[in-house]
Amino acid sequence: MTDTARGTSHRYGTRPTMKDVAARAGVGLKTVSRVVNGEPGVTPDTERRVQEAITALGFRRNDSARILRKGRTASIGLVLEDLADPFYGPLSRAVEEVARSHGALLINGSSAEDPAREQELVLALCARRVDGLVVIPAGDDHRYLEPEIAAGVATVFVDRPAGRIDADVVLSDNFGGARDAVAHLIAHGHRRIGFIGDQPRIHTARERLRGYRTAMAAAGLPVDDSWVSLGSTAPERVRAAAAAMLDAPEPVTALFAGNNRVTVTAVRVLRERPHPVALVGFDDFELADLVRPAITVVAQDAAHMGRTAAVQLFRRLDGVDETPRRMEIPTRLIPRGSGEIRPYEG
Amino acid sequence: MTDTARGTSHRYGTRPTMKDVAARAGVGLKTVSRVVNGEPGVTPDTERRVQEAITALGFRRNDSARILRKGRTASIGLVLEDLADPFYGPLSRAVEEVARSHGALLINGSSAEDPAREQELVLALCARRVDGLVVIPAGDDHRYLEPEIAAGVATVFVDRPAGRIDADVVLSDNFGGARDAVAHLIAHGHRRIGFIGDQPRIHTARERLRGYRTAMAAAGLPVDDSWVSLGSTAPERVRAAAAAMLDAPEPVTALFAGNNRVTVTAVRVLRERPHPVALVGFDDFELADLVRPAITVVAQDAAHMGRTAAVQLFRRLDGVDETPRRMEIPTRLIPRGSGEIRPYEG
DNA sequence: CCCCCAGTTGACAACGTTGTCTAGAGGCTA
DNA sequence: TAGCCTCTAGACAACGTTGTCAACTGGGGG
Numbered sequence: 001m002t003d004t005a006r007g008t009s010h011r012y013g014t015r016p017t018m019k020d021v022a023a024r025a026g027v028g029l030k031t032v033s034r035v036v037n038g039e040p041g042v043t044p045d046t047e048r049r050v051q052e053a054i055t056a057l058g059f060r061r062n063d064s065a066r067i068l069r070k071g072r073t074a075s076i077g078l079v080l081e082d083l084a085d086p087f088y089g090p091l092s093r094a095v096e097e098v099a100r101s102h103g104a105l106l107i108n109g110s111s112a113e114d115p116a117r118e119q120e121l122v123l124a125l126c127a128r129r130v131d132g133l134v135v136i137p138a139g140d141d142h143r144y145l146e147p148e149i150a151a152g153v154a155t156v157f158v159d160r161p162a163g164r165i166d167a168d169v170v171l172s173d174n175f176g177g178a179r180d181a182v183a184h185l186i187a188h189g190h191r192r193i194g195f196i197g198d199q200p201r202i203h204t205a206r207e208r209l210r211g212y213r214t215a216m217a218a219a220g221l222p223v224d225d226s227w228v229s230l231g232s233t234a235p236e237r238v239r240a241a242a243a244a245m246l247d248a249p250e251p252v253t254a255l256f257a258g259n260n261r262v263t264v265t266a267v268r269v270l271r272e273r274p275h276p277v278a279l280v281g282f283d284d285f286e287l288a289d290l291v292r293p294a295i296t297v298v299a300q301d302a303a304h305m306g307r308t309a310a311v312q313l314f315r316r317l318d319g320v321d322e323t324p325r326r327m328e329i330p331t332r333l334i335p336r337g338s339g340e341i342r343p344y345e346g
Numbered sequence: 347m348t349d350t351a352r353g354t355s356h357r358y359g360t361r362p363t364m365k366d367v368a369a370r371a372g373v374g375l376k377t378v379s380r381v382v383n384g385e386p387g388v389t390p391d392t393e394r395r396v397q398e399a400i401t402a403l404g405f406r407r408n409d410s411a412r413i414l415r416k417g418r419t420a421s422i423g424l425v426l427e428d429l430a431d432p433f434y435g436p437l438s439r440a441v442e443e444v445a446r447s448h449g450a451l452l453i454n455g456s457s458a459e460d461p462a463r464e465q466e467l468v469l470a471l472c473a474r475r476v477d478g479l480v481v482i483p484a485g486d487d488h489r490y491l492e493p494e495i496a497a498g499v500a501t502v503f504v505d506r507p508a509g510r511i512d513a514d515v516v517l518s519d520n521f522g523g524a525r526d527a528v529a530h531l532i533a534h535g536h537r538r539i540g541f542i543g544d545q546p547r548i549h550t551a552r553e554r555l556r557g558y559r560t561a562m563a564a565a566g567l568p569v570d571d572s573w574v575s576l577g578s579t580a581p582e583r584v585r586a587a588a589a590a591m592l593d594a595p596e597p598v599t600a601l602f603a604g605n606n607r608v609t610v611t612a613v614r615v616l617r618e619r620p621h622p623v624a625l626v627g628f629d630d631f632e633l634a635d636l637v638r639p640a641i642t643v644v645a646q647d648a649a650h651m652g653r654t655a656a657v658q659l660f661r662r663l664d665g666v667d668e669t670p671r672r673m674e675i676p677t678r679l680i681p682r683g684s685g686e687i688r689p690y691e692g
Numbered sequence: 693c694c695c696c697c698a699g700t701t702g703a704c705a706a707c708g709t710t711g712t713c714t715a716g717a718g719g720c721t722a
Numbered sequence: 723t724a725g726c727c728t729c730t731a732g733a734c735a736a737c738g739t740t741g742t743c744a745a746c747t748g749g750g751g752g
Contacts, residue, residue: 015497015498017737017738017739018738018739019738022702027701027702028701028702028703029702029703029738029739030701030702030703030704030740030741031700031701031702033739033740034701036739037740040699041699041700041701042700042701043699043700043701046700046701058492058493058496058497060469060472060473060493060494061473061738061739062414062473062475062737062738062739063473063474063475063739064410064413064414064419064474064475064737064738064739065414065707065737065738065739065740066738066739066740067410067707067739068408068410068411068414068707068708068709068737068738068739069706069707069738069739069740069741070707070739070740071707073410075453075474082439083429083435083436083438083439083442084435084436084438084439084649085435086432086435086632088435089429089430089431089432089434089435090429090430092429092430093428093429093430093456096429096454096455096456100455105453105455105470105471105474106453106454106455107421107451107452107453107454108442108452108453108454109442109446109451109452110439110442123406124451125451126406127406127407127408127409128409128410128421128451129408129409129410146404147404147406148406150404151360151361151404151406152361264632264633264636267636268636271636285632285633286432286610286631286632286633287610287631287632287633287636287637290610290613290614290617290633290636290637291633291636291637292637292638303430363707363708363709364708364709365708368732373731373732374731374732374733375708375709375732375733376710376711376731376732376733376734377730377731377732379709379710380730380731382709383710387729387730387731388730388731389729389730389731392730392731407708407709408707408708408709409709410707410708410709411707411708411709411710411737412708412709412710413709413737414707414708414709414737414738414739415708415709415710415711415736415737416709416710416737417737693752694751694752695750695751695752696749696750696751696752697748697749697750697751698747698748698749698750699746699747699748699749700745700746700747700748701744701745701746701747702743702744702745702746703742703743703744703745704741704742704743704744705740705741705742705743706739706740706741706742707738707739707740708737709736709737710735710736710737711734711735711736712733712734712735712736713732713733713734713735714731714732714733714734715730715731715732715733716729716730716731716732717728717729717730717731718727718728718729718730719726719727719728719729720725720726720727720728721724721725721726721727722723722724722725722726
């Protein structure tokens with residue numbers, strides 16, 4: 001690249017301030033402030049002069065200064081795992097929608113499942129003095145938030161509970177959803193059912209496993225250790241896990257996939273198999289009904305979760321002072337075909 | 347400790363400031379500032395005392411004040427259409443990634459395809475004094491941005507060009523991609539090909555239509571008016587448009603879908619049809635390879651677009667002063683089956 | 693005629709931070 | 723010992739806005 005042009009250009013333009021507008025309109029600073037904020041006590045004539053000066057100079061109020069003065073920022077922070085994950089799109093959008101309806105902006109960032117990065121992001125948002133936070137936790141210790149919460153930053157956790165602090169949280173009914181899914185498979189005749197889930201340090205993974213075990217136990221079915229595989233959701237690992245369960249001497253006849261990434265890989269794996277294997281996935285995904293067989297899933301309502309969290313956040317910001325709440329959003333079993341396949345009897 | 351509720355209520359405000367820290371540490375205000383910002387010129391002993399006071403009080407620098415003082419905010423704004431659209435997830439994430447690598451936060455909002463809302467959002471971001479903007483335009487007149495750009499707010503448009511102002515823009519090769527897609531269908535023997543696209547006021551829709559027409563013309567094929575349908579991408583409309591083309595006396599034998607929403611609806615429609623119809627979609631989508639037949643698409647690289655835009659934005663912020671650039675990201679035709687179906691001869 | 697009141701308007705001091713400048717405290721050299 | 727330098731530290735004035743309060747206007751009532 002050539003040398004960057006120095007000096008001359010519009011380097012960070014001096015933007016006009018209220019003082020400039022005031023000078024141009026021949027009024028006092030405070031009068032400009034009044035006009036800009038639509039406060040009463042300005043004659044139509046003065047207002048017109050000020051408005052003219054504003055447009056002439058291209059003035060735009062500096063919200064940084066305003067925020068500094070007023071204390072509140074009218075913005076909330078959203079920290080999630082990965083914006084590219086389709087689960088978070090609707091959630092994020094729902095939060096934004098609510099924020100918007102309260103006149104607040106949304107600042108967000110992705111933690112990439114890294115607790116250190118989550119903390120870094122959250123604290124950066126606090127330094128910006130966001131009024132509140134919606135956090136999808138990556139870490140399991142949120143005590144670093146205590147001073148912030150004490151200072152009045154409302155915080156709501158979503159999808160996974162906060163670690164070692166007491167705060168509002170919005171969860172899916174992971175346990176119930178998983179139990180229902182597995183019971184559904186059992187009701188269709190399966191007795192050997194495999195579970196492939198996320199890393200056990202993740203709360204939802206543990207809850208779904210618990211649901212799986214509970215459903216099996218409730219039906220009086222044993223669970224062989226080799227039927228349960230928790231770990232990374234990377235395709236290779238899921239592939240290997242599924243293969244192991246399906247190639248065993250007594251193979252599983254159905255799979256319960258712990259989240260949408262696992263489900264998708266499972267679909268690919270099962271497609272290559274000679275015999276039909278039943279499949280239920282946790283998390284719905286677009287096009288689940290287009291695949292053949294269409295995929296039976298336990299659907300979470302991400303938008304509902306986001307909306308609930310944001311509403312609760314603004315309740316807190318409005319001064320509602322109650323003990324932290326745990327809100328659970330129900331899941332819904334959507335039978336589409338893959339979960340209704342009967343056990344293949346070799 | 348499930349019991350929170352400190353009687354010494356936390357009603358907003360009274361966060362410790364540098365002044366408080368200074369008082370507690372028995373040093374001057376500026377010394378605290380130095381410690382907080384890691385500036386040199388503080389003895390280890392003094393620094394220790396200050397650090398202690400900081401932790402004891404739970405001090406966190408107020409970035410609003412810092413921003414006001416320094417002028418730059420280390421944040422950029424991203425305005426897109428709809429976070430819930432899977433196309434924007436990876437794009438948004440890529441922008442965030444680059445921002446992060448430059449130490450900047452990302453503030454974002456959705457325009458919901460509403461030009462007024464886009465403008466409102468953009469100006470709100472400017473009032474926050476974001477350093478730069480990445481905008482996926484909803485409107486077609488961006489002159490309202492002129493004062494902002496003149497004042498030094500770097501702006502890069504993505505996916506669609508800016509309206510009536512001259513600015514950096516990152517586009518997909520919509521024309522070339524569409525032309526290739528249709529040429530692909532023609533190469534597989536099709537002579538009557540339908541195009542269902544988005545509203546013609548949208549730049550990408552027009553470009554893709556142009557690609558369609560160009561490919562047809564290049565092959566010496568006529569285009570019947572009834573084969574082209576632009577408008578809302580709502581399923582009902584797409585359904586009706588497809589039905590009309592397929593039920594005509596001389597039905598089309600292939601469809602070219604103008605974006606992923608159209609493609610998905612088209613898949614559903616074609617599934618119900620007695621005869622096979624070829625289909626190529628613009629935009630890739632997850633699972634396109636799981637459907638049977640798998641869907642041939644023209645893939646855009648959303649992450650690449652986001653990254654390119656963000657990189658250009660930070661180049662501008664670093665002072666690079668060149669005439670606005672138009673960057674085109676190539677598309678890629680991915681044959682998967684649905685686009686290789688031969689014309690059905692009744 | 694004076695007083696009071698309502699309606700406008702602007703001077704001024706915050707808000708919490710950082711840049712600039714100056715004051716001391718030592719240490720070193722001549 | 724004087725002179726000079728380096729290093730640490732703090733006083734003070736911005737940054738652009740809003741809340742407070744006081745000053746002015748003109749009109750109406752006593």
